[in-house]
Amino acid sequence: MEYAQRNLDVGWPNFIAQQLSLNGMPQFALASLLNSPFEAHHKQLQRRFKSPKLQAMLSFQDLYVGLTPYSAPAVFSLLQAIELNEGVYYPVGGFHKVAKGLLTICRELGVKFKFNSAVDEILVGGKIYAYELQGGELLQSDVIVANADLPYVELNLLPEQFRRKGLGDAEYSSGVVAFYWGCDRQWPQLAHHTVFLSTDYAGSWDRVFKQQRMGSGGFNFYCAAASRTDPSVCPEGHDAIMVLVPCPLLPPTPEGGDSRTQAGGRDWDAEVAQWMETARKGVLQQFEEAAGMAGFADSIRAELVYTPRDWQQRYSLERGAAFGLAHSLNQLAIFRPSPRHPNVDDLYFVGASTRPGNGLPLVLTGARLVADDVVARRPDLFARDQQ
Ligand SMILES: Cc1cc2nc3c(=O)[nH]c(=O)nc-3n(C[C@H](O)[C@H](O)[C@H](O)COP(=O)(O)OP(=O)(O)OC[C@H]3O[C@@H](n4cnc5c(N)ncnc54)[C@H](O)[C@@H]3O)c2cc1C
Incomplete structure (x- = not known):
């Protein structure tokens, strides 16, 4: 230690x-x-x-x-x-409470929000920036801080001549299949955090990360039963359980295309369905055999599953990589894409794939550093707003 x-x-x-x-x-x-x-x-x-x-x-x-x-x-x-x-902190009410808290503070400061409006394109011309929302609405901006994942923004929203090189071949974190289960009884065998480790520890990592497949020969997974700390997450006597299983990544999206295509001769939607089935079966088996939770499957009343396809489509995560760019040595600290774009003035990034990296504490630290940088570099904007 x-x-x-x-x-x-x-x-x-x-x-x-x-x-x-x-x-x-x-x-x-x-x-x-x-x-x-x-x-x-x-x-x-x-x-x-x-x-x-x-x-x-x-x-x-x-x-x-x-x-x-x-x-x-x-x-x-x-x-x-x-x-x-x-120790690990848990925001009572779940992470959504943190977002809501920030929303309240921002509104008190006069920030305006436009929800459910995906940005389609970032336009760069001279010193004038704008971004276009789905549906064609154009918004002009002095500074843009992009929060969608950096590789997605660079590869999909920015004009090609401004894209940073090498992002297409960057190393991504793992895929994840996430299960959200609502159960009609409590499972005291699970603590708030429980980690299940495969007896074939090295092999289980190797299969997912190197061989890009999910074998049935055992895998590691993480399980959260948040009601141990926060009774508000489910009705009394019930359980709300989330399980994360590492899985392979989707292939890179072909230029202007959709990775649903049969890249590399593989049917990726069929593969994702198989990863999900393998993960579900393996987790339920471990619950019953290793944790003595017989009858768990029958207690499930509600189920939500996110696969790499959902991370890609709902959250614009390139290749469905749930944690964005990997933090290998060549993508760490100064080697990670910078939060200020090297060629486009006043375009900034926050989030998992820029510096410092993935996870709420790091993402929020990065956001604070970007805010400081914007204020320091563009005092004109703030002087204007105060007039
Ligand atoms: C299953 C799971 C569990 C995790 N658990 C933890 C944990 O316990 N603790 C922890 O610290 N971290 C955890 N993390 C990591 C943490 O969630 C991420 O590091 C963090 O949310 C990344 O922040 P972000 O701002 O990059 O992305 P996000 O939080 O995904 O924010 C990006 C936002 O941009 C939006 N967006 C995308 N494309 C567009 C577009 N074109 N136009 C407009 N908006 C767009 C997205 O909808 C999204 O709301 C977990 C991650 C996963 C996947």
Whole structure:
């Protein structure tokens, strides 16, 4: 935990809050010498723990940043330091409450919202920007902050000459099949957070990330039963359970096309249906056999399932990658696409695929840094608004 905490102490200011400066260099260099933050995470854990179970327990969190313990740099043990040293926060009422809280603050400050209006295109001409909504409505803007996922915005909304290079071949995080189950009884076998780890730990990551398939030979999954902390999420005596199963990604969307096509000779919609079925069967089996939850399937009264196709269509996530661009070394910190567009002045990005990265704390940190940057670079706008 000391090593993990050291990675957090060094990783947060330097990689996340983007304060890497000459002053911070000695501390960063010393930590690199003592801690090998760029070594593969599983290798570092293998040196420190004999038990494969402990190695697994202290590395599955790498999935949160879309990596496996075999591809993640050890600096991501900062995730364990956050979870085990500081604890995990849960917003009562669910994450939607956080969005609603921000909405209230923004409205008090005079911000106007336009809901259910997808942006179709970002137009760039000279110093004038506009974005076109579905249906053709054109809105002019001094500054654009794009919150839809960065690769999607660059590849689909920006004129081709402004696209950053290399995004088409970028490395993406994993796909995820998410099950949302409403049950007519409580399952006390599940804590708020429960993680199921495959006995074939290495193979289970390898199948999804390298072989891009979902074998029935066991997989890791995460399960949340939020009513343990927040009784408001379901009626008394019932349960609201969410399960996340890592799965393969959809193929890159062909230029101007739809990845529903038979890319690489595979029928992707049929594959997604198979991933979903495999995941559902595997989870229900583990619930019954490993957690002693006999009769779970019969207790399900409501079911909602999100597959990579839903992440792609509902949230514009390229390839259905639920956590956006992966956080591999070549896509970390200064190597991750910058929040300020390199060639288009006054076009900014927030969200999972820009810096610092995926997850609510990082996304909100990035949004704050962008807000500071806009205010610092465009004081003219704020002076005008105050007149
Ligand atoms: C299943 C799951 C569980 C997670 N659990 C956690 C967790 O417990 N803790 C945590 O910290 N993080 C969690 N995360 C990660 C976290 O949800 C993301 O990192 C975060 O939501 C990303 O923020 P974002 O702003 O990039 O994207 P989003 O929150 O998806 O916001 C982007 C918005 O842009 C909109 N949009 C897309 N295209 C357009 C368009 N053309 N025009 C207009 N609007 C558009 C989308 O509809 C969306 O509302 C989880 C992610 C998943 C998938």
